[in-house]
Amino acid sequence: MLQYLPTELIISIATYSTPETKSTIAQTCQTCYRAVLPLLWNYLPLKTVENLHDVVDRLHRNDWVSFATKFVHDIALTSQLTHQYTLEDLQGLLGIIDTGYAYLREENRNESMSLLSSSPSSLCSSTSNTFATFISNLMLYFPHSSTISLDYYLVSPYLTADTTTNITSFKGEIDLVHYRPGQTKCLHQLLISFPELTKLVIRSLSSPSFKLLLQSKPTLETLTIHWKYSPDSDYVESLSQMAADTGEWECKILVALSNSPGIRFSCKTK
Structure with missing residues (x-):
């Protein structure tokens, strides 16, 4: 059913969805995949400076470099293990x-x-x-x-x-x-x-x-x-x-x- 919805509506639904839900929507059909793809790649989280090497390596192995280059807009280098109290x-x-x-x-x-x-x-x-x-x-x-x-x-x-x-x-x-x-x-x-x-x-x-x-x-x-x-x-x-x-x-x-x-x-x- 999603494939019959206007692209703008699919994007609106995915925008307010969790990353897991976005992924599920993208796997529904080609129309949904193309609509949700920019949202899936918009945010890139990194845990350490060295972590970038692993991310880039994975992009190359899965032929995802073009997607990342085009759609990643927000990058965060943060860690849940960061010491909080000094x-x-x-x-x-x-x-x-x-x-x-x-x-x-x-x-x-x-x-x-x-x-x-x-x-x-x-x-x-x-x-x-x-x-x-x-x-x-x-x-x-x-x-x-x-x-x-x-x-x-x-x-x-x-x-x-x-x-x-x-x-x-x-x-x-x-x-x-x-x-x-x-x-x-x-x-x-x-x-x-x-x-x-x-x-x-x-x-x-x-x-x-x-x-x-x-x-x-x-x-x-x-x-x-x-x-x-x-x-x-x-x-x-x-x-x-x-x-x-x-x-x-x-x-x-x-x-x-x-x-x-x-x-x-x-x-x-x-």
Whole structure:
């Protein structure tokens, strides 16, 4: 019966179905298969950086490369085994909530680290070759990707010295989860592979040094920061004022949803 339905209706049904149901619908008939195929390949989950090699190998063995290249748009490097609780988490649970001012001071101390005043080669040489290869292969096999979610716990071990990086033409959104404030240098090393990045989302315990991000990523249209523990109102107001002082950015306080309050900076000129 499904084959007699309009393609748009089949896609609508599959969109709100589980991955298992999507697969079942795709096996019903050729019409359903063609309609559901883009949805089946839209999202690619990875558990480790090395896992990409296994995925690519499987694509080649099953002659699925053309499907993946065409239809994969969202990629997520995450793991259920990621360590969730650290000293900062325990401090938060015990009521020792960071106000955020420590990181505001860090911005002033490290302002000289801005990528605007640093040579690209010096920063490129700080990014792990393994991570660079990972990013390069992502763009090679999935050139239509629009969103890449990265778990900072999983990628930070690869951000080491004395190696090279690969510059990509990726213009979509990077969603970085489990970022730890105070690691601004590693954050820049990670982002150096995405000079044309337009949207950046950072999910962190408290605010990272955002001023350097605004300075060093001129192509950014929006920068969104979600905190696990919301800083006090004075700190948020300080961030708002800092954005206003640039003359190019405006900010909006995000309503706390699912215990994830945040702030979004939008570039006025884009």
